[in-house]
Amino acid sequence: MVATVADPRPGVHLSEWTPTMAVLGPLDSGFMELEDTDRHVSVGIGAIAIVAGSPPSPAELEVELAKRLSVDGRLHQKVHRTPWDLAAPTWVTDPNFDLAHHLRWLALPAPADEDALCDLVAEVMEERLDRDHPLWQCIVVEHLVDDRWAMIVKVHHSMVDGVSGITLFERFCDDPAERPDTAAPNAADPPIDWRGLLMKSLRLPVDVPRFAVQTLRAAVPFALSAVLPAAGSSLNGSIGRQRRYTVARASLPAVREIGAAFGTTVNDVVLAAVAAAFRTVLLKRGEEPTADKLRILTPVSVRAADAKGALDNRVSAMLPLLPIESADPVEQLAMVHDRMVEHKASGEASAANSFLALARWLPFASIAWTVRLASRYPQRGISGLATNVPGPRRRLHLYGQEVLEILAYAPIAMRVRISIAILSYGDQLRFGVTGDYDSTPDLHLLAERIEETIDQLLQRARDTVPS
Template identity: 60%
Template sequence: MTELRPLDSGFMELEDADRHLSLGIGAVAIIAGSPPSRDELTGVLAGGVKQNVRLGQKVRRAPLDLATPVWENDPNFDLAHHIRWTALPAPGDESALCELVATELEERLDRDHPLWQCVVVEHLAGDRWALIVKAHHSLVDGVSGISVFENLCDPVAAGTEKVAPESRVCAAMEWLNYARQGMRLPVVVPRYLIGMVRSLVPLAVAAVSPTAECSLNGPIGRQRRYVVARAALSDVHAIGTAFGATVNDVVLTAIAAAYRDLLRSRNERPTRDKLRILVPVSMRPTEAKYTLDNRVSAMLPFLPIDVADPVERLEMIHGRMSKHKSRGEARAQSSILALAGRVPFAAVAWGIRLMARFPQRSVGALATNVPGPRRELTIRGRKVLELLPAVPIAMRLRTAIAILSYADHLTFGITGDYDTAPDIAVIADGIGREIQRLREHAELRRLPRPGMAGE
């Protein structure tokens, strides 16, 4: 058995606090040709489970949450619980696929079994099929989630399989461990608090300060919408190089422009204090890529949706993100999670439930950027053409955007609340337009100035 990390168990508590939520995150692989047979696919998934034993484990919770939940082997593990086959109606276009993905985002995973599922989607137009891989957010974050999919793909060469390390904790030692942690609290807590307080002040102020009233924040229902935007990763790299910005800066600039378009289409004024966005930051070391858990922190910048010029918007975002990074906000939040691991779990669980009763009004959206595989993948020899990311919405965020790179593709998966965000296609269109505008500005910057030839 292995204890859940504080953030992992926090996602379960968050889901329990709102009957409208399903905190499964997913990746949708669009694959050439026809799907393998059921026996072939079962063999592929069996190999993935063998490479990471966490996929064969379920969560066991203690009575009254007095002890931290643990992952334990499912004695009745059956792959059939985790595989489902479906097909798109004619014409099997992207609209139908997105509708299916939205439906999958609505459905909660069964906690009586390991918290993941694969859905084979047949009859996708263009002689293609799709594989939706979904896992609960308590099991994976973006980086480790993509590693689950990679483990289902054909290896580059023999011996490339990765096996995640799993600690074995004797159940009889659990309560002794909790007692030791409790005895250390008077020493550990002050030490952590002193080290964190300077970095946490800006983050805490941002988290509790309400923004200007905005239609992006508010109650959400159970049903979802899902749309996709695309860009060439090489274009985004070229833009960043031209303006001295990062890929994430360019991505956030495109997202800012898209939300500006969305609010204007809703007859809302895009002011500078209108949209604070949650930007998860991976804290996962390279050696933990294949370990299934959550290792993320976050920053909470305002997006400059009041700025009309694309280049000025990019420069402003670059400056703001650099400032947030220099203040150590992501490291401070990681320290909070480390501290939470030393606090009795009951206090953490009850604290999250209490927090869920006080709706947050300071954040309007989420954008998470996940680096995906740079090489092209295959499954049983079938080429993976695209990878589409899909993330849930929660905590009054009516939209959320996941960005995933794969080979030279950059894909934006946009999730929206069905009733309060029926227009999320405006976001997808806005992202595409902004990247095109920035690419044109980048090309102009690279052109030789008049009089330079022959100098």
Template identity: 60%
Template sequence: MAESVPPPTAELRLLDSGFIELEDSDRHISLGIAAVAIIAGEPPSRDEFSHTLTRGLERNARLRQTVRRAPLDLATPVWENDPHFDLAHHVRWTALPRPGDEQELCELVATEMEERLDRDHPLWQCVVVERLAGDRWALIVKAHHSLVDGVSGISLFEHLCDPVSDPVAAEAENRAAPESPGSTAARLLGWAGGGLRLPVALPRFVIGAVRGLTPVALAAFTPAADSSLNGPIGRQRRYVIARPSLSDVRAICAAFGVTVNDVVLTAVAAGYRDLLFGRNERPAPNKLRILVPVSMRTEQAKDVLDNRVSAMMPFLPIDVADPVERLSTIHARMTEHKSRDEARAESSLLTVASRLPFAPMAWTLRLMARFPQRSVSALATNVPGPRHELAVCGRRVLQLLPAVPIAMRLRTAIAILSYADQLTFGITGDYDTAPDIGVIADGIVREIQRLREHADIRRLPPPDIAGG
């Protein structure tokens, strides 16, 4: 594949630059997003791994670019080519003490999530963990949130893996290729037609945007009930994982007519319910409003390194004790949020805001980031990962773990990632104020087991009352 040549400079999108402003507002936070691959066999040699990374860089020219900001943020920050790019700045080799088990790996991931990426260089890093128990090694790929969101972050990881030989996957990649001149002409015609429809479409857009943004604005500025989940955070992190059965989740979806996201959020609600009980806090109905990112990325933009997300902010029914009732409540609430098209309205607002002068927008973002928010108490982001198995340097990726940062007084954050036939919850917590995040992990697994039992009962055939 020919190396992609980036333009000398390219402006950051408003949301991308917003994550830089957010990180600058709190010296305790680092906004790196990570994917942790557990890989079979012995680690590659340094030359072999460097060759693999170099091939991946050919597919992501943005990985050779740094962020340049204007004085006083009077102009939009830009990505510009790093004239002194050196791959060695972005690769670190380490090893765990024996036995190199999962707990020690999680402790290493927590440490990596604490460290800020160096803005003098492109905002990504790879850490090769040379020794894990069971003849395995690990690869931690971390990139700044200004560079990737969940979907593009996983796409970035895939580009650092070996090329996929699966013809179905190759066909999907071809479908995402740059558009042809003919399709550009068709798009121009579409713009012309859109201009003729503008007098009708604009009022409809405004009404839809107001309808969608009103509940989002109310949620953003209405404090939730006091909770130990929301408050100042320190610099150190904790990290734990939960691995419920993906086949169980699919069986629950089929039995109750709900989505995977409904099941995931129900399990998250159960985990937080257990956590609050363990802290002697009453899980009230308005106790836990959660931020749920929603991808606005099209299939054609899957490989573009930037942020294309919006969000919904529902209350989780942590006051509901019965798992099935909790699932039903989640499903109803998420359906209501989707029906108001909140995520699309918020995305439209970001699009409009990005066309305004950058300086006042940056100063506003910086001011807002310094105000302590009390409306949201947690974050849960669900990212669909690769359905096919991956390999790095010819070695099979056995597991893929997600890790997301915490910020804005959120003392915990949960990333959910599917990979092949696996489902993994990666839970990040503040070291001092969330020492018990293992309770969330245990509650997630237990909830899905309970829902699977209810799903099996629901699918049982009715008894034959006419029999003997």
């Protein structure tokens, strides 16, 4: 469901020169800088599992979770930063690791329904993770209505992206024999190819400048889209510390049926529903939904299949304008499809990824200060975020109980007041909608309109089938 691009780097493959030590990449450390620059921002991402029955006891959970932490050493590591950012932050083992720091038990007030759960998710996720410890938490929520409980897995964005985050959640589930593999086990170090290293070193003075020029030329249109202001709207502006959270639900087979009927992808259908929802919100606010008003950030995975479990960020991005000027959902779907084809053909995501690869060669201090300055810049070009992550296809269990649903949470930052995290699980498709508390009191309207639009598109799709 999430778009992917191949390694875009022409000529020299800079990945061959990536340091092997546990250093945070430019994007990983950039999420740290976002928090450091804006006291209102918390960049934890979350998976919220709604589970049948009752949770295990605290003692049982701690014993079982301790066993499951062996899936990746990163879960025992915290971030170490150098003075004045002279070097990139590194992951180091926490010598005082204590699982109790990472477990919380909460209960909902009556009636313990979905509204109460969403309020709790917003409250939990707006809190920053403690940098003195590894950057993750498991929060158990007891006594949901209809004999259910929930577990929120909260991880700092510097540690995972959407794909690696949901893979980490799967590793916490039962059936260890079926859990996704961790990174390939460490094998014996191969003999050093000194001749190959020498040849690569000799090529660098030629290859790296050429790569830099090609990257910058391709990345300029992407950068201009992010920097140049779009038409003003209430979707973009300062954000506070508090959050709102709500959920929209759809059937994945239904979305696939829509895509098949109109010759589009699942991701196109999702973005068309998002466009219709934003149009409705703007109209309700008394704002004109013009064609230049909603440019949205859509992350694109560049993660190879054999790196699915690596805990880091491997994403690029595109910045399409969503067709909120149209009132017809089928027309919106066609326009979204055409625009996404155009963006993919332009190499926009590849250029952004190449830019991140190039950043690995720059002094870290320059990267840190660039992110800080960008975070303080009142950007007006991007008005929303929508990230679409493929989730587990099989049914999962937590401590012997079936996982009924999985919801996703994506943070907001840099004046983007609404983010939408779309996650599949089996035949389910869930939209986790995060908003700034003060500026998005109508967040529920956006979720409702997403559901209505998918229903309308499904009906129109079936109307096109000859009887």
